[in-house]
Amino acid sequence: MGAEQHDVARSRVRAVGWWLAALAVVVLAVLLGAMIGPAGPSAWRVPLAFLDRIPGLDIDSGVSDAEWSLIWNIRMPRVLLAGIVGAMLSVGGAAYQGVFRNPLVDPYLLGAAAGAGLGATLMIAVWGDAGADWPIAPVPLVSFVFALLTVAATYLVGASFGGLRSTTTLVLAGVAMVSLTTAIQTFVLQRNSEVVREVYNWILGRVSTAAWSDVRLVTPYVVVSCAVLFLHRRHLDMLRVGDDEAATLGLPVARVRLVVVAAATLGTAAVVAVSGLIGFVGLIVPHAVRLMAGSGYRRLLPLTTAFGAAFLILVDIPGRTLTAPAELPIGVVTAFFGAPFFIILLRTREIAR
Amino acid sequence: MSSIEFASVTVRYGRRTVVRELSALVEPGGWLGLIGPNGAGKSTLLRAAVGLVDHDGEILVDGAPLDKRSRRAALLAYVPQSPVMPHDMTGYDYVLLGRSPFVRYFATESRHDRSVAMSVLDRLDLAEFAERPLGTLSGGEQQRLVIARALATEAPILLLDEPTSALDIGHQQQALELVARLRRDEGLTVISAMHDLTLAGMYADNLVLLHEGSAVASGTAAQVLSPETLAEFYGVRVTVHHEADGTVVVIPRRESLTG
Numbered sequence: 001m002g003a004e005q006h007d008v009a010r011s012r013v014r015a016v017g018w019w020l021a022a023l024a025v026v027v028l029a030v031l032l033g034a035m036i037g038p039a040g041p042s043a044w045r046v047p048l049a050f051l052d053r054i055p056g057l058d059i060d061s062g063v064s065d066a067e068w069s070l071i072w073n074i075r076m077p078r079v080l081l082a083g084i085v086g087a088m089l090s091v092g093g094a095a096y097q098g099v100f101r102n103p104l105v106d107p108y109l110l111g112a113a114a115g116a117g118l119g120a121t122l123m124i125a126v127w128g129d130a131g132a133d134w135p136i137a138p139v140p141l142v143s144f145v146f147a148l149l150t151v152a153a154t155y156l157v158g159a160s161f162g163g164l165r166s167t168t169t170l171v172l173a174g175v176a177m178v179s180l181t182t183a184i185q186t187f188v189l190q191r192n193s194e195v196v197r198e199v200y201n202w203i204l205g206r207v208s209t210a211a212w213s214d215v216r217l218v219t220p221y222v223v224v225s226c227a228v229l230f231l232h233r234r235h236l237d238m239l240r241v242g243d244d245e246a247a248t249l250g251l252p253v254a255r256v257r258l259v260v261v262a263a264a265t266l267g268t269a270a271v272v273a274v275s276g277l278i279g280f281v282g283l284i285v286p287h288a289v290r291l292m293a294g295s296g297y298r299r300l301l302p303l304t305t306a307f308g309a310a311f312l313i314l315v316d317i318p319g320r321t322l323t324a325p326a327e328l329p330i331g332v333v334t335a336f337f338g339a340p341f342f343i344i345l346l347r348t349r350e351i352a353r
Numbered sequence: 354m355s356s357i358e359f360a361s362v363t364v365r366y367g368r369r370t371v372v373r374e375l376s377a378l379v380e381p382g383g384w385l386g387l388i389g390p391n392g393a394g395k396s397t398l399l400r401a402a403v404g405l406v407d408h409d410g411e412i413l414v415d416g417a418p419l420d421k422r423s424r425r426a427a428l429l430a431y432v433p434q435s436p437v438m439p440h441d442m443t444g445y446d447y448v449l450l451g452r453s454p455f456v457r458y459f460a461t462e463s464r465h466d467r468s469v470a471m472s473v474l475d476r477l478d479l480a481e482f483a484e485r486p487l488g489t490l491s492g493g494e495q496q497r498l499v500i501a502r503a504l505a506t507e508a509p510i511l512l513l514d515e516p517t518s519a520l521d522i523g524h525q526q527q528a529l530e531l532v533a534r535l536r537r538d539e540g541l542t543v544i545s546a547m548h549d550l551t552l553a554g555m556y557a558d559n560l561v562l563l564h565e566g567s568a569v570a571s572g573t574a575a576q577v578l579s580p581e582t583l584a585e586f587y588g589v590r591v592t593v594h595h596e597a598d599g600t601v602v603v604i605p606r607r608e609s610l611t612g
Contacts, residue, residue, distance in 0.1 A: 011484060231459050237446070238453055242437040248403045249506075250426030250454040295441050 018293055022306035026083070029310035033079035034071055036317050038324035041067040073212070081210040081218070082316045082330070083309035085271040086281055088222045090308025092264040093282025094289075094300055095229045098236035099257045100167045101243075103290070106282040107268040110174040110261065113279075114181040115150025116272040119143035120202050121185045125192035139202070140217070140273035147269035150181055155261070166243070167257075205276035205331035207316060218270045225267025229301060232260050236297035278312070278331045284342050285311055291345055311338070354381035354540040355415050355428065355509035357402070362410040364394070364401050364566075371397045372408070373566040379559075381509075384536060384543040386557030388550060388577070390587050393563035395546035396434060399512045402544075403431045414510065426454035430503035434514040434546075436495075440488025444498050447487060448474055451505030473505045477531065493524035500531060504539075511536075513545035517552065525549070529556050550603040554578055562586060574601040 034050070035043040041063045048061035049068055063071070092107035100109070108114070120143040127142075134141070158173035189196055235256045238246040243253045268282075285308040286300065293303055312334065319333040357379050364372040372394040379385045387395040401408040404425055411418055419425040430451070438447075451473075452466035462470075474480045479501055482490060487498070496516070503511055513532065517525040533556055536543050547553040553560060554574030562570040562577050564586040570577045578601045583591050594602040 234453075234456070234461055238450060240437075240439040240442060241447075241450065244400075244405055245431075245433060245437060247405060247422075248426060248429075248431040248433075249450060250423045252422065295439065296446060 015299060018299065018303055022303050022310075025310045026306050029313040030079055030083065033082070033313045033317060034075050036321060037070075037075055038321055040070045040075075046071060077212045077215050078207050078210040078316070078320075079313050080215050081274065082207045082312045084215065084218055084222050085207060085275045085278060086285070086312025087305045087309035088218075088225065088267045088271045089278060089282040090285035090304045090311070091226055091229055091301055092268045094286035094297070094304045095232075095236065095260050095264040096282070097286060098239055098297055099260045100171065101239060102167075102171075103287060104283070105171075106279075107264055108178075108277075108279075108282070109171065110154040110265070111150035111177040111181060112147045112265050112268045113272060113277045114178040114185070116143035116147035116269060117203055117277060118150070118181045118185040118188075119146025120276075121188050121195075121199050122146075124198050124202070125188055125195045136217070144269050144273035147272055148265065150177055151261070151265045151269075153177055155258070201329070202276045203331075204329035205278035206327070207275050207312075207330055208320065208327045210274075214274045218274050221270035222267045225263045225270075226305065228263035229260065229267075232256060232263075233297040233301050236260070236301075240295070240297075276331065278334060280331075280335045280338055281308060281312060284338050288342060288345055355542055356381045356383075357429075357510050357542060357544070358411075358413045358416070359398070359402075360411040360413065362398065362401060362408050362412060364397050364406055364408045366406075371566050372401065372563075374410070375563075375566070375568050376410075377561055377568065377571070379542055379544060381542055382536065382540050383559065384533075384545070384557045386553040386560045387544065387546040387563060388548075388553050388560055389563035392565075394566040395563055396514050397566075398563070399431065399514050399544065399546060402512060403429050423454055426508075427506065428508050429510050429512055430506040430508035432499050432503050432511070432513045432516055434518065436499045438487040438495050438499075441486045443484050443486060444479060444482035444490070445470060445474065445484065447498055448479075448501045448505050451502040454506060469507065470505050473501050477501050477504070492519055493521075493527065496520060496524065496528055497531065500528065500535075504535065509540070510542045510544070513543065515546055515548065518548060525552065532556070550578055550583070551601070554601045554603075575599070578603055 031047060035046040041049075045061050045063050048059050049063040049071065051057055052059040052061045089107060093105075096105050096107050096109055097103050120139050123139045123142040130138075154170070154174045154177040157177065158170035161169050161173070189199060235251060238249060238251050239253070239256070247253050286304045289300055289303045289307055293299055312330070315333045315337050316330055318337070319328045319330050322328060359375055359377045361374045361376050362372055363370065363374055375394075375398060377385065387398065389395055397406060400406045402412050404419070404422065414428050419428065449462055449467065449470040452462055452470060455466065456462055471483070474483055477497055477500070479497055482494060482498065487495060490498070496519070500516070511532065516532070517528055520528060529552060532543060532545075535541055545553070545557065557574070559572065560574055560577040561568050562582065569586060570582050575595065578593055580591050580593050583589055583603070590606045590608065592604045592606055594604065596602060
């Protein structure tokens, strides 16, 4: 008994170590994101400026008001938005992988991305004038609604063929809906070739135009989505033994799957609406965390959230500095830096085994 | 201790009837062995009991129907034929899953749940696997953990679907002895679907022989395991030995040797 208690205690220590590491990585990423940029004060002065803003502390950071405004109003929203988007796509990916018991799915599986893409295309190409006097930006709003509608349609199609009992039907319904939506989008684009570039820019993903208003816009959705997903971490662990066994352990499998997919889709649609289609993150971050810290969802969900946020903040830094003043689309940078990192991780794990 | 009763249970997959008007009663603390050729409906009957397939007729525990999912999960612990063993889940986390029927929807496992899981591991001499990932364990070790997970539920009724089909003869005996000991010590009621007729007869106090979804013979091993019955429903030639201690041994014969 003593040895096992020791083991349990050791795994507790390991867990605390992971939380601290995740927190440190996020703080470091945010700081680096705020420090580095093509214009502005010397990087090392930025942390001093942050300390200076803490009530009760008075530090001569040498950062002028104009430079602080650049940090606070240009860099910070961008850093935070990248963090929120990265966190949401990663935790959404982990949740989708959990309910579909497939490590190769991402939060776009059931059509969130394709729907958002169609919505944005329609808004830019066809309904462009209609949204001119809307109180909030029309393209994000329409892509958000289309993303939700597409996933809902996938679910209804899947359910009508008994897809709630098995995931295969649902996934196939997703494949069909994605193809259909993409076909419509391609058709619309082909008829309106003058907007191809604008739509393409949207699809590649960006956090470059971020402002505090964007952060405020997505935060509620992401918070609700993450809260619901975190509340289902035990259920996701139960699903690891399969639908049947989870059901015999008392889990309402179809309902859990619906709730988790709905929550993950809500958050994903919200971030896709403001940032475009950033691929790769929702697939690779959960997988990397699994390789490092194990597959239990109680640990996976929070760690994925943290590392996903840090990952997107960090890859955005080369995205805006390498070709400054031009920008690299973040969707390109995520894959460019993420893929080699992931391959290295995969290799070291295979060798360690 | 609880009894479980099947009252003219019928299961259909589409138009095909897989279990037909089956009735059986297992007394509290009894062990019923379900035997029969592949596709006879043994697994389906167990799956109907745990609610994985819809059925007509009634399945009663202590005379009451299993209406609610959580009640069913708390009363019936189910060991599937090929359990899913997530390769990097630890033995302890796996056994703790057995407590799920008692955890409220948004809650996590209580201190009591964790101590039950730990004590089951201790009782089955599995404590050394508590922190080991399932993927690093042998088939026999995994099978004992599956039984441990079922026991962690503390359900009065244990349903085993081919519990030994993947095990060698030593581990078969070990697993069945474990179930027999737990049945005796904890008053479990057991239903097991089994292919090995000798083992089925040795451990169960009653056998039901299923054929195309119907119960075609039932009773003690000595009554059910006759060469004529087995020839009729399995299409096999066997010799049946009755040993002095009451054990019924079923021996398949080669055609050339029986002529």
